[in-house]
Amino acid sequence: MRLYMSYRPTLSAEAAAAKAGFSTATAYRIEADPRLPSQKEEPRGRRRPDPLAPYWEAEIEPILKAAPGIRAIGVLDELRRRHPDLNPNIRRTLERRITAWRALNGPERDVIFRQEHEPGRLGLSDFTDTSALRITIAGAVLDHRLYHFRLAFSGFEHAHVVLGGESFVALAEGLQNALWALGGVPKEHRSDSLSAAFRNLTRDAREDLTQRYTALMSHYGMVPTRNNAGIAHENGSIESAHGHLKQALEDALLLRGSRDFADLDAYRAFVDVVVGRRNANLVKRIALEKETLAPLPRSRTSDFEEKVIPVTSSGGFILRRVFYTVPSKLIGHRLRVRIFDDRLECFLGTTQVATLRRGRPVSENRGGHVVDYRHVIHALRRKPMALANLVYRDQLFPRAAYRRAFEILRERYDDRHACKVTVELLALAHERACEAELADTIAIDLDAGRLPDLAALRVRFRPEKAPIPHVAVELAPLAAYDELASVGFVPVTSNTGDAA
Numbered sequence: 001m002r003l004y005m006s007y008r009p010t011l012s013a014e015a016a017a018a019k020a021g022f023s024t025a026t027a028y029r030i031e032a033d034p035r036l037p038s039q040k041e042e043p044r045g046r047r048r049p050d051p052l053a054p055y056w057e058a059e060i061e062p063i064l065k066a067a068p069g070i071r072a073i074g075v076l077d078e079l080r081r082r083h084p085d086l087n088p089n090i091r092r093t094l095e096r097r098i099t100a101w102r103a104l105n106g107p108e109r110d111v112i113f114r115q116e117h118e119p120g121r122l123g124l125s126d127f128t129d130t131s132a133l134r135i136t137i138a139g140a141v142l143d144h145r146l147y148h149f150r151l152a153f154s155g156f157e158h159a160h161v162v163l164g165g166e167s168f169v170a171l172a173e174g175l176q177n178a179l180w181a182l183g184g185v186p187k188e189h190r191s192d193s194l195s196a197a198f199r200n201l202t203r204d205a206r207e208d209l210t211q212r213y214t215a216l217m218s219h220y221g222m223v224p225t226r227n228n229a230g231i232a233h234e235n236g237s238i239e240s241a242h243g244h245l246k247q248a249l250e251d252a253l254l255l256r257g258s259r260d261f262a263d264l265d266a267y268r269a270f271v272d273v274v275v276g277r278r279n280a281n282l283v284k285r286i287a288l289e290k291e292t293l294a295p296l297p298r299s300r301t302s303d304f305e306e307k308v309i310p311v312t313s314s315g316g317f318i319l320r321r322v323f324y325t326v327p328s329k330l331i332g333h334r335l336r337v338r339i340f341d342d343r344l345e346c347f348l349g350t351t352q353v354a355t356l357r358r359g360r361p362v363s364e365n366r367g368g369h370v371v372d373y374r375h376v377i378h379a380l381r382r383k384p385m386a387l388a389n390l391v392y393r394d395q396l397f398p399r400a401a402y403r404r405a406f407e408i409l410r411e412r413y414d415d416r417h418a419c420k421v422t423v424e425l426l427a428l429a430h431e432r433a434c435e436a437e438l439a440d441t442i443a444i445d446l447d448a449g450r451l452p453d454l455a456a457l458r459v460r461f462r463p464e465k466a467p468i469p470h471v472a473v474e475l476a477p478l479a480a481y482d483e484l485a486s487v488g489f490v491p492v493t494s495n496t497g498d499a500a
Contacts, residue, residue: 001030001037051090052097055079064098068107072098117152117237120292123186123222124150124238125175127166133249135267136260142267147174148245152237154285156182159245159275161268163342164360170341172216172303179220180300184293189222219301221294248274264342305339315376319344321367322359323392325375330354369395374430377423384423388415401439402426404446412451424454432461 004020004027011019017027033040052060059082063075072095080086128146135142147160147170158178162170171191179185217224252274253259261267279286309317311333316325319337326335326346330353338345339358346354359370369392373380376396380386387393387406397403402425409418425442429435438461442452 004030005034051087052093055083056097060094060098061101064101064106118292119153119289120184120186120294122152122188122190122237123178124152125171125189125191126238126242127162127170128242128246130246130249133246133253134259137264137267138262139260142264146245146271147171148238148242149175149178150238150241151182151186151286151289154289155241155282156279156286156289157241157245157275158182159271161264161271163358167341168212169303169305169339171213172301173341175216176300176303179296182290182293183296184290185220185222185296186293187223188225189217190225192226216301219297221297245275245278248278303340304345307337307339308334309337310334315379316371318367321361322370323367324356324359324370325372326354326356327375328379371395373398373426377427377430380423381427384419385416387419387423396426398426398429398435399439401443401446402429405442405452408446409451421452421454425452425457428454428457428461432463434461437461 001020004016004022007016007019013027013031014024017024020027059079060075063070063078073091075098076088076091076094080088126148128148130144130146135144143163145162145166147162148157149159150157158174158181160170160174160177162174164170175189213224249271252270256270261270307319309319311317311326311330313331314323315328315331316323317335317337318324319339324344330348333348335353336347336349338347341358343358344354344356345352346356356372357370359368361368371392373396387396390396394403397406402422405425406418406422409421425438429438432438438457441457441460445452
C-alpha cells in the first residue's frame with residue numbers, strides 16, 4: 001500500500017496499482033479509504049465478563065491508596081479472605097490492572113539523574129562482601145571483605161582485602177594504598193555513610209572518628225562527601241563496579257582451578273593481579289585523568305589506631321575482648337600498640353618488640369585468643385599440668401597434629417603424662433625450629449596407631465654435628481720483636497715543613 005501511495009501522485013490509480021502488484025479493485029478500495037490496514041483494526045472486546053468489576057472501585061482502589069507498596073498477591077489474598085468464592089485464577093489479570101492503575105494514579109517515583117564526570121574530580125570508596133567467592137587459606141575459610149576504590153571518570157580501581165568490618169582503619173589503609181598506587185589525588189572523595197563504622201559507638205568515639213576522617217582528608221587535600229544513607233545509586237559509579245570486580249575474581253578463580261591459597265599474602269597478590277588486568281584495559285583514560293590529579297603529599301599519614309596497654313602476669317594483654325600473648329620479658333611493662341586491620345604492632349618506647357596477627361571475638365558473649373606457643377613454652381615446661389585446663393589451650397597448638405596427639409594421650413594415659421609429653425613436643429618444635437616437619441611426623445605415627453616417641457624424635461631432629469675446622473696459627477719468632485725495638489724513630493715532615 002505504501003508503494004502504491006508513492007506512485008499515486010504522478011500516475012493513475014490503474015498504473016500505480018500495476019506497479020504496486022495488486023488489482024485495480026484494490027486500488028479503488030484504497031482510494032475510498034486511504035487508512036493503513038493497522039489503522040482500520042478495531043480494539044478487541046472482552047470475551048468474558050470482567051472478574052474484577054464488582055471489586056475494583058469499592059475494594060481494590062481503596063487498598064492501593066491506603067497501602068501504596070502492597071503487592072498484587074497481597075491484594076488477591078485479602079480479596080479471597082473477604083470473598084471465599086472468588087476464582088484464584090485472576091492473579092495475572094489483577095497484576096496487569098494494578099500495574100496500569102499505578103502508572104496513571106500511583107505515587108511519584110524517584111528519578112535518577114545521570115551525571116557527567118570530569119577527569120580528576122571524583123574518587124569513590126566502598127566496602128563489598130565477598131563471602132560468595134568461598135576463599136580458603138590453607139583449608140580454613142577466610143571471612144573477609146574488599147575495600148574498593150574507583151575513579152569515576154577513568155574507571156581506575158584498587159581493591160584491598162579487609163579481615164575485619166567497615167572500620168576507619170580499613171578505610172584509611174585501603175584509601176592510602178589506592179592513592180599511592182595511582183600516583184595522584186582526586187579533588188573529592190565520596191563514600192557511603194560508614195554506618196558500620198559508627199554503629200554502637202559512644203558520642204565521644206563518633207566525634208573522634210569524624211575528626212580522624214577529617215584529618216585524613218585534609219592530609220591529602222580532598223573534599224569529603226558522602227551519599228545519603230540507604231540510597232545506593234548515589235554511589236552508583238562504584239556500587240555497580242562491585243559486581244563486575246567480584247565476577248572477574250570468580251572467573252579468575254575458575255581458571256585457577258582452586259579457591260585455596262597458601263597464605264593471606266598469596267590471596268592478596270591474586271587480587272592485585274586481577275585488578276591490574278582490569279586497569280590495563282583502561283590505560284588511555286587513566287593516563288588522561290592522571291594529568292589532572294593533584295600531587296601526593298610527601299608521606300602517608302597514620303592508618304592505624306593506637307592504644308597503651310599493660311602486659312599482665314598472664315603473659316599478654318587484652319585488647320577489644322581478645323587476649324594476645326607476647327614474650328614474657330614484657331610482663332609488667334606498658335606497650336604502645338598500633339592497631340591495623342590485620343595485625344598489631346607493639347612498641348616498648350620507640351622499639352618495636354612484636355607484630356601479632358589481629359584476632360576477633362568469637363561471638364557477642366565470647367572473646368578471642370591469639371596465642372603463640374613460643375611466648376609461653378618455657379614457663380609451661382616448668383608447669384606442664386597447666387595445659388590440662390588452660391583457657392586458650394586449643395589456640396596454643398600451632399597445628400592439628402599436636403592437638404590430636406594430646407587428645408589421644410589423654411585417652412590412653414592420665415592427664416599428667418599427656419600434658420608432659422605434649423609440652424615436650426611443643427618445646428622440641430620451638431628449640432629445633434621444626435614445627436611443620438615434627439607435625440608431619442606426629443601425624444604419620446598417629447595414623448599408623450603409634451604414639452609419639454619423644455626419645456626417637458629428639459634424636460631425629462637433633463642438630464647436625466658440624467666438624468670443627470682446624471685453624472693453623474703460625475706464631476712470629478720472638479727475634480722479630482727485638483728487631484722492631486732496635487729501629488729508631490723517624491720524624492714525619494708535613495708539606496709546610498713542620499715536624500709531625
